[in-house]
Amino acid sequence: MVLPLPHFRAHSACSSAMLRWICGLLGGALLGIGLGGLPLPVRAQQAPPAQQGIFPADAMPVSALMPRWPIPGLAAGWVPQGLAFDHSGWMYLSSYRTASDAGNHSAAGAEVAASGDVSSAAAAISPTCRVTWLDPATGQARGHLDWPAGTCHHAGGLAWSPAGAQGSGRLWMADTTTLWRIDLPRTHATGPVIGARRAWRLCGALRGSFVTWEGQALWLGVWARHTRTQPPPRLYRLDPATLQALPPDQCVNETLATAAVPLPPRAQGAAFDHDGTLWVATSDSHRGTLYRLDAHGRTQARYTLVPGLENLAFDPQGRLWSLSESGALRYARWAVRFPYVFGIDLPALQHWALPMPQQAPAPSAPGADSRPALSASPQPCPDRPASRASPGLRGSRSAECGAAPHRLREREWQVLQAQAAERQTAPAGSTPAP
Numbered sequence: 001m002v003l004p005l006p007h008f009r010a011h012s013a014c015s016s017a018m019l020r021w022i023c024g025l026l027g028g029a030l031l032g033i034g035l036g037g038l039p040l041p042v043r044a045q046q047a048p049p050a051q052q053g054i055f056p057a058d059a060m061p062v063s064a065l066m067p068r069w070p071i072p073g074l075a076a077g078w079v080p081q082g083l084a085f086d087h088s089g090w091m092y093l094s095s096y097r098t099a100s101d102a103g104n105h106s107a108a109g110a111e112v113a114a115s116g117d118v119s120s121a122a123a124a125i126s127p128t129c130r131v132t133w134l135d136p137a138t139g140q141a142r143g144h145l146d147w148p149a150g151t152c153h154h155a156g157g158l159a160w161s162p163a164g165a166q167g168s169g170r171l172w173m174a175d176t177t178t179l180w181r182i183d184l185p186r187t188h189a190t191g192p193v194i195g196a197r198r199a200w201r202l203c204g205a206l207r208g209s210f211v212t213w214e215g216q217a218l219w220l221g222v223w224a225r226h227t228r229t230q231p232p233p234r235l236y237r238l239d240p241a242t243l244q245a246l247p248p249d250q251c252v253n254e255t256l257a258t259a260a261v262p263l264p265p266r267a268q269g270a271a272f273d274h275d276g277t278l279w280v281a282t283s284d285s286h287r288g289t290l291y292r293l294d295a296h297g298r299t300q301a302r303y304t305l306v307p308g309l310e311n312l313a314f315d316p317q318g319r320l321w322s323l324s325e326s327g328a329l330r331y332a333r334w335a336v337r338f339p340y341v342f343g344i345d346l347p348a349l350q351h352w353a354l355p356m357p358q359q360a361p362a363p364s365a366p367g368a369d370s371r372p373a374l375s376a377s378p379q380p381c382p383d384r385p386a387s388r389a390s391p392g393l394r395g396s397r398s399a400e401c402g403a404a405p406h407r408l409r410e411r412e413w414q415v416l417q418a419q420a421a422e423r424q425t426a427p428a429g430s431t432p433a434p
Contacts, residue, residue, distance in 0.1 A: 042358070060306060060336075061352040069139025070340035071327060072132055077101035079328040082131075082158030082173060082210070083269070083311040083321060083341065086184070091136040091315075093323065093341060094155035094173055101330055104186055129155035131173065131182070136315060139341075145182075150325045152178070157210030157269060157311050159218060159238065172218060174208030178202060179220065179243075179252065200243055204253030205231035214272035216240075226265050233263040235270055235278075262297030264289075269311035274318055281322060283309035285334050288324070289354065290344070298359050304352040306338040320344045 071080045073095055082094030129152035132144040157174040173180040179200040202208055202220075209223035217237050224233040236257035243252065254260070261278065263270070269281040280291040288309030292301040315321060320343070325331065326341020391428030 003123045006334065039187060047338045049101075058120050059390055061304060061349055064345045064348035064352070065306070065340075065342040066345060068340040069134070069136075069230040071323060071339055071341050072134070072141040073130065073144075074187070074327050074329065074339055074394075076330055078130060079330060080323050080325050081155050081310055081315040082202065082343070084158035084160045084324055085136070085313055085315045085321075086160050086171075087163055087316065088255045089136060091134045091144075091321070091341070092158055092160070092171060093134065094129060094158045095132070096127070096129050096153060096155045098153075099258070101328075103193070109221060113209075127153045129173070129175065131155075131171070134341075138356075152180070154208070156208055157212070157221065157222075159211045159213040159314075161213055161218070172211055172213070174211040176208050177203075179208055179211070179217070181375060200246065202253075203251035204255070205230070205234070206236060206252060206254055206257075209267075210269045212272065212312070214268045219272075220257075221263065221270050223267060224265060227262070233267050235263055235266055235267075235280075237372075261293070261295065263293075264291055264297075268309060269322065271312035271314055271320065273314055273320070279312055279320065281309045281312050283304070283324075285331070290322075290349070299357055303349045304354060307334060307336050308338065317341075321347060351369075376399075 007388065051247075071093065072078075074080070076097075078095035079095050079101060080093055082092070084092045086092070086215060128149045129147040130144050132141050134141050152175050154176045156176065159172040159174075161170050161172065163169065167324070169183075169185060171182045171184050173182065179202055181198045181200075183197070196219055205222065206218065206220060207222045212220040212221070212235075218240055220238055221237045222231055222234050222236070224231065227233060231254075233363045236254060237259040238252070238257060242256060246252070264282050266282045266284055267280050268283050271279050272278065278293045278295075280293055282289045282291065283305075285307055288292045288307050289307035290303045290305050290309070290312075291299055294300055305322070306324045306326065308324040308331065310321050310323050310325050312320060322344060323341040324338040326334050326337045
């Protein structure tokens with residue numbers, strides 16, 4: 001039965017804005033009944049950029065992100081995270097996959113069926129990690145190695161230790177609570193990663209969010225949503241020789257770090273260029289930003305990049321590369337998806353430079369070295385033997401003897417800021433208080 005369309009007449013009962021809104025809702029409901037379920041016209045919607053696989057060229061620096069190659073493993077549920085280059089130029093990508101990433105995708109099932117190194121599909125789609133190596137000239141995957149199910153969960157970052165460095169010829173991978181070192185020549189010869197790796201457990205303020213290499217040291221990055229988060233976003237310098245000397249059951253915490261650099265919130269990756277300048281990637285589901293920082297974590301420049309921006313790495317020719325996790329199946333509902341690993345043309349990126357944020361004055365004196373400062377030799381605590389003393393951040397006795405190093409760094413940062421501001425405002429010839 002189709003009811004006749006009711007006739008509405010404006011009257012004083014619908015004079016106010018709220019009542020007019022209520023009357024409109026009632027009228028719309030009655031109108032829908034009167035039409036007897038006939039379909040109403042709906043405006044055609046354009047396919048979002050997520051369906052096109054790339055963002056609009058006028059909104060993001062597409063032309064500056066070249067070359068770019070599709071990331072392998074996305075159709076099988078892998079979520080890309082880490083990026084590194086070895087001395088010969090091979091590119092390495094790290095990814096993770098959970099049961100929810102793989103269980104509902106046919107490509108993952110086909111991958112499990114094709115592999116002969118697992119006993120069941122259920123074991124294959126348990127939380128695990130993978131490292132894939134590619135030819136950066138063509139983007140073709142040349143092989144991969146997988147972690148045993150349940151032993152790795154995030155694969156947040158990769159770093160290559162170059163020739164002549166401690167642990168040279170090895171790949172480092174940061175997992176959330178574990179730092180891995182992989183002997184690549186041995187892995188290439190034997191296939192599986194078992195027997196060609198060593199793991200260190202992370203604790204305290206350290207988290208394996210991402211990792212990079214500079215000089216003779218490994219730098220471990222900690223992700224945090226805000227700078228006030230505990231632990232805060234930091235990049236910690238670790239000595240590979242110190243790690244090598246640790247007993248197997250000892251965890252690695254921030255007291256073993258010889259330097260720390262503050263990072264922007266939501267930092268996802270970092271890399272040092274040939275001059276020692278620090279570049280940092282931050283991102284979420286809506287945007288990505290590339291930062292150039294000084295030795296104290298102050299922003300020197302920042303640029304718009306793609307959502308889901310992850311690790312950074314420089315190839316042997318000095319070109320900066322990155323990748324986005326936005327192409328992963330678990331993020332299929334994101335408005336913008338960019339399923340590529342890509343080079344970054346830094347000069348071309350100048351067109352997408354962002355305004356500089358307000359920052360406190362630099363805490364270092366004019367002419368100071370721009371590279372991250374290293375700590376002095378640690379001093380033993382007065383209440384423990386000298387042989388058991390651990391290196392503290394910047395050689396601080398307070399950090400060495402049990403004070404929370406990240407809180408100490410915050411106080412140190414505030415003092416340095418105040419001293420720098422006092423130097424700037426002091427009259428010529430005057431001597432500011434220490």
